[in-house]
Amino acid sequence: MRIGLTYDLKSYYLAKGFSQEQVAELDCEETINSIASALEKHGHDVERIGCLEQLMQALLQGKRWDLVFNIAEGLYGIAREAQIPGLLDAYQIPHPFSNTEVLAVALDKSLTNAVMKSYQVPVADFRVVRQEMDIAKVDLPFPLFVKPVAEGTSKGITARSVIHNQQELAVRCRELLEEFHQPVLVETYLPGREFTVGMLGSGEEARVLGVMEVCLHGAADSQGYTFENKQKYEDRVSYHLVDEPDVAQLALKAWSALNCLDAGRVDVRMNAAGNPVFLEVNPLAGLNPNYSDLCILCKLIDFPYDQLIHSIVQSCLKRHGLDSAILTNAACLCTLVQTDVSVA
Ligand SMILES: Nc1ncnc2c1ncn2[C@@H]1O[C@H](COP(=O)(O)OP(=O)(O)OP(=O)(O)O)[C@@H](O)[C@H]1O
Ligand SMILES: [Mg+2]
Structure with missing residues (x-):
């Protein structure tokens, strides 16, 4: 398939005069290269499109893709993660991860808390x-x-x-x-243990990949997973897979309440009574293979990065009824490989 890749690169915005703080959430080249390489390994033809402005230019030039793998965080406004997905919807181009309206709601933690409350998901x-x-x-x-x-x-x-x-x-x-x-x-304030839960799939097929406890050590700010702790995670934070069925169940309920799609993370913390409470959902979770929480969790469960990316694409294609097309392509690829072997 022809897959476009949209993203907001730190270096692109730093060169335009943005500060380190303004670009803190954005991606580095390593993340883009890793996603592109995972998609290519699965036989896709990848085009690196870039940010919203570059996508707009490409669309106006008449370029189209079978699917656009979007990880752009966006720069402006509370619905910033929904801007590229909204544009792709207008052009009827499938994109993995949650729908546009969910990306807009999930970034607003007060709106998300209100939705969770209405579905009886415990929030602070x-x-x-x-x-x-x-x-x-x-x-x-x-x-x-x-x-x-x-x-x-x-x-x-x-x-x-x-x-x-x-x-x-x-x-x-x-x-x-x-x-x-x-x-x-x-x-x-929720004073208890903290977890991040990896989610894969949509609707009935949504499942918990694993529950990872975030433990703070040494010089870490003890109050929580602060900005400083996150930046210095190698010295201050350790991550452990844990068997916490209540946390897993809460995350799945939260994921379904918002109808989140394909992949992401749900953050959970325990209250003073030791019961899990929803913190936030990340429908566009970071995908850096080394330091993003979802990828750290995938390493702990021995789920290879390339497989994660492939599963995200497959989940998206399935929602669009396009997964059989992939199977046909795979079958063609097999036939070609066999033909090559027999010729050799
Ligand atoms: N009500 C709370 N009580 C205790 N700690 C909290 C609370 N809300 C947030 N925190 C702490 O702050 C951290 C960041 O909060 P939150 O997950 O809402 O922010 P974020 O910036 O969206 O995180 P992410 O990097 O996961 O996107 C949490 O991981 C947790 O340690
Ligand atoms: Mg969080």
């Missing part, structure tokens, strides 16, 4: 601070946890995210409002 009590005057209206007991409502890669999450009193709440909310230009999510 929460309030949204949209402007300074909302701070005084927060009526939840301390300790609390504050974070930007729509960031990833733990941006805005530091040792000061745990809040013990009204004064800390006011100071930190003001700082986050000013720095991130978006509402602040205030949640009950």
Whole structure:
């Protein structure tokens, strides 16, 4: 198949004058090369398209692909992860991972919490601070946890995210409002163990790949999987596969509640009573083979990276009723190989 690859490269935006912090969530060349190579190993013809602007140019030049493998995080707005998928929908080009509307909702953690609550998936009590005057209206007991409502890669999450009193709440909310230009999510602090759950497949076929506990050590910020801990994960964090059926079940329920597709991650933490609580869903999880949580988990379960990428494509094709086309192609490839052998 002809597969296009869309992404937001750190180096592309750094060259345009963006700061390291602004590009923290974006991808590096190694990730793009790894995905391209995995797709090529499965016989696909891969074209590296690039970012939204480059995709728009290619589409206007009349270029089309059988499928576009999109991992672009987007730069602007809370629906930024949904922008390329929306454009691909308009051109009727299949793309793996969740539908456009799900990508838009999932990046807003307050909207996602509301959806989860309506499906009886346990979430921490929460309030949204949209402007300074909302701070005084927060009526939840301390300790609390504050974070930007729509960031990833733990941006805005530091040792000061745990809040013990009204004064800390006011100071930190003001700082986050000013720095991130978006509402602040205030949640009950969940003091327990933390997990990330790898998900593969859609609808009835969705399954948990594994539950991975995130353990902090040494100089790590003890409050959680902060931005600093994530950057220095090799020294501060260890990852372990664990058998936690309640966590797995919660993740699957959350995945189904939003109708997430193909692959991703659900983050879970335990509350003071030791019960698992939904933190967030990542329908467009990082795919760096070395440091992305989903890929670390796949290594722990001996699920090769190339197989992960192949499974994502297959899940997408199946949803579009195109998986038989792949089988036919594979059958043709087999015949060709056999013919070559017999000629030799
Ligand atoms: N209510 C909470 N109580 C305790 N810790 C929390 C809470 N919310 C978030 N955290 C901590 O902050 C970390 C990052 O939060 P969250 O997963 O919401 O952010 P993110 O930036 O979207 O993460 P990712 O890198 O997975 O995209 C969590 O992994 C957890 O350690
Ligand atoms: Mg997270």
